[in-house]
Amino acid sequence: MPGTDLRDLQLQDMAALLVAEGEPAFRATQLCQWVYKHQATSLQQMSDVPEALRRRLQERLYISTLTLVRQQQSADGTEKFLFRLQDGNQIETVLIPADDKRTICVSTQVGCAIGCRFCLTAQGGLVRSLRPAEIVNQVLYFQAPAKTPTRAFTNIVFMGMGEPLDNLQGTVQALRILTADWGVGISPRRITVSTSGLVRRLEAFGRENLKVNLAVSLNATTDAVRTQIMPINKAYPITTLLAACRAFPLALRQRITFEYVLLRDLNDTLADAKRLVKLMHGLRCKINLLPLNEIPGVPYRRPSDETVQQFQQYLLQHGISAFVRQSRGRDISAACGQLQCEERVTKRLTEQPSQATMPPAHTADGGETSRPGATRREGGQ
Ligand code: SAH
Numbered sequence: 534m535p536g537t538d539l540r541d542l543q544l545q546d547m548a549a550l551l552v553a554e555g556e557p558a559f560r561a562t563q564l565c566q567w568v569y570k571h572q573a574t575s576l577q578q579m580s581d582v583p584e585a586l587r588r589r590l591q592e593r594l595y596i597s598t599l600t601l602v603r604q605q606q607s608a609d610g611t612e613k614f615l616f617r618l619q620d621g622n623q624i625e626t627v628l629i630p631a632d633d634k635r636t637i638c639v640s641t642q643v644g645c646a647i648g649c650r651f652c653l654t655a656q657g658g659l660v661r662s663l664r665p666a667e668i669v670n671q672v673l674y675f676q677a678p679a680k681t682p683t684r685a686f687t688n689i690v691f692m693g694m695g696e697p698l699d700n701l702q703g704t705v706q707a708l709r710i711l712t713a714d715w716g717v718g719i720s721p722r723r724i725t726v727s728t729s730g731l732v733r734r735l736e737a738f739g740r741e742n743l744k745v746n747l748a749v750s751l752n753a754t755t756d757a758v759r760t761q762i763m764p765i766n767k768a769y770p771i772t773t774l775l776a777a778c779r780a781f782p783l784a785l786r787q788r789i790t791f792e793y794v795l796l797r798d799l800n801d802t803l804a805d806a807k808r809l810v811k812l813m814h815g816l817r818c819k820i821n822l823l824p825l826n827e828i829p830g831v832p833y834r835r836p837s838d839e840t841v842q843q844f845q846q847y848l849l850q851h852g853i854s855a856f857v858r859q860s861r862g863r864d865i866s867a868a869c870g871q872l873q874c875e876e877r878v879t880k881r882l883t884e885q886p887s888q889a890t891m892p893p894a895h896t897a898d899g900g901e902t903s904r905p906g907a908t909r910r911e912g913g914q
């Protein structure tokens with residue numbers, strides 16, 4: 534597929550491109566309407582754009598979509614979608630229905646470089662980061678085109694494959710497209726980005742002021758244990774991470790969610806619960822407890838339901854909102870930490886995002902390396 538993917542572009546990039554063609558800038562809004570509201574998949578569908586312009590643009594622009602390879606449904610209603618990208622790599626996206634919510638869990642990378650010991654996605658390392666379009670397309674897949682206000686989903690979590698802040702540029706640009714009026718138009722309050730705690734990137738992400746919710750995977754209460762299960766803790770120990778969380782810009786009633794994967798006899802003791810309460814002091818937070826989804830080859834075990842309950846009770850008794858997250862979709866390997874890429878194509882991406890899509894903030898994040906266990910860094914970085 535030649536040229537630039539329209540779904541990688543921000544409104545201002547499209548406007549600049551059109552002005553360079555001698556066209557008025559308002560046509561960019563027209564293009565966006567087609568790309569996001571009507572979900573056009575070719576320039577030829579844009580009936581109110583002059584034919585000659587459409588032909589000219591078509592030589593340089595295209596609109597990407599994802600190819601569904603497989604769809605699986607869990608007994609609990611959770612659905613998992615395996616998509617093929619243009620270069621043959623594959624990603625997984627999950628749709629999780631609950632009583633009053635339907636949450637889409639999107640991937641931001643093919644694989645992951647962070648190497649958390651309890652996570653299946655970590656096992657093959659990172660193949661590449663996703664382009665903004667590849668993140669946005671996971672959402673659009675569930676969005677009915679045309680004028681109906683109905684959506685097949687209510688919330689989006691960036692908790693699928695990959696570390697969103699290791700793909701800061703792709704994540705930020707996708708979020709801009711997803712939340713803009715000219716784009717998909719989803720309220721940022723309905724979106725949560727989860728990170729393992731890349732502190733420099735977290736600071737840069739805060740400066741983008743996107744107003745989305747933040748989740749941080751804490752997973753331990755001592756540096757010794759956190760480093761053992763999350764090697765990223767060597768670079769950014771708990772106090773450094775929590776200081777960045779305290780400085781993170783939050784709206785009036787917004788709170789940071791801390792995720793805590795419970796591992797039997799390692800981080801699930803009463804002493805851990807006590808330390809956790811102390812660590813959370815002064816933070817506007819809630820805690821999501823995730824009993825480990827066991828993974829073949831991983832030495833950790835899930836605690837008993839009783840231990841999980843006691844841990845939660847201690848937090849609640851000490852004034853911390855704490856929830857136990859049910860492992861949804863475990864029978865189809867769709868639960869947290871169970872996503873993986875079945876096809877990994879390590880060849881270089883044929884379609885790179887255009888330089889025009891890169892806002893300056895992304896070059897100012899200090900070139901942080903997140904790297905224990907990184908295998909490859911390709912794609913839109
Ligand atoms: N990379 C990001 C987002 C994807 S992981 C991050 O780490 O935050 C989403 C969540 O799943 C994280 O909180 C992570 O700690 C959790 N997780 C990973 N493996 C898990 C497992 N085997 N069982 C339960 N939760 C797991």
Ligand code: SF4
Pocket residue numbers: 645646647648649652653654655693694695696729750870
């Ligand atoms: Fe990557 Fe998150 Fe899995 Fe850690 S838990 S390896 S950061 S996807």
